[in-house]
Amino acid sequence: QVQLQESGPGLVKPSQTLSLTCNVSGGSINSGDYYWTWIRQPPGKGLEWIGYVYYSGIAYYNPALKSRVTISVDTSTNQFSLKMNSVSAADTAVYYCAREGYLDPSLPSDVWGQGTMVTVSS
């Protein structure tokens, strides 16, 4: 059974870069069946799709965040990563990694990590 686990700093200073990693266990990122996704949720608010990456390295981003975000994949470690630069307090949120269907595009995010809280503050 596939499991996802986020890791990274819980505190980032304004204007710096947020970096998170998602470890995938119980399955292989390079199976080609899925996109690997990042989603965030500010405290007490709704969910925002950030973007996803395919095992080949091709990534797609939410236009609202595209200028600041990079999602990459490392098949050798079975991990994928999120980098967001020039962060501000508005980027304070729980960040989730998830998978969604590639071979079956009808499948949305069906497996999620537990989430990691990132606070942007000096």
Next chain:
Amino acid sequence: IVLTQSPGTLSLSPGQRATLSCRASQSISSNYLAWYQQKPGQAPRLLIYVASRRATGIPDRFSGSGSGTDFTLTISRLEPEDFAVYFCQQYGISPWTFGQGTKVEIK
């Protein structure tokens, strides 16, 4: 695409029927509309996808319906573990977007 969920809060008793609405600002391609349940401190859990397909392991008291711009999640008889926040998501037109959520609380 903007998704508007209603009501914001639904106050019901165990055993009652819950009906949650999700309305899209434009038609959702291929009816790629999903519903998630989220409990405090937990990640969302996929319940329904393609508007009406139940995800693996989801009890049949959860059902989804609708097409185009109007979608509904129905919980036929509320169990104590069903009191949570429910989000809809469209994944037919990029960027994927979520509704603001409906909280189902115990009356």
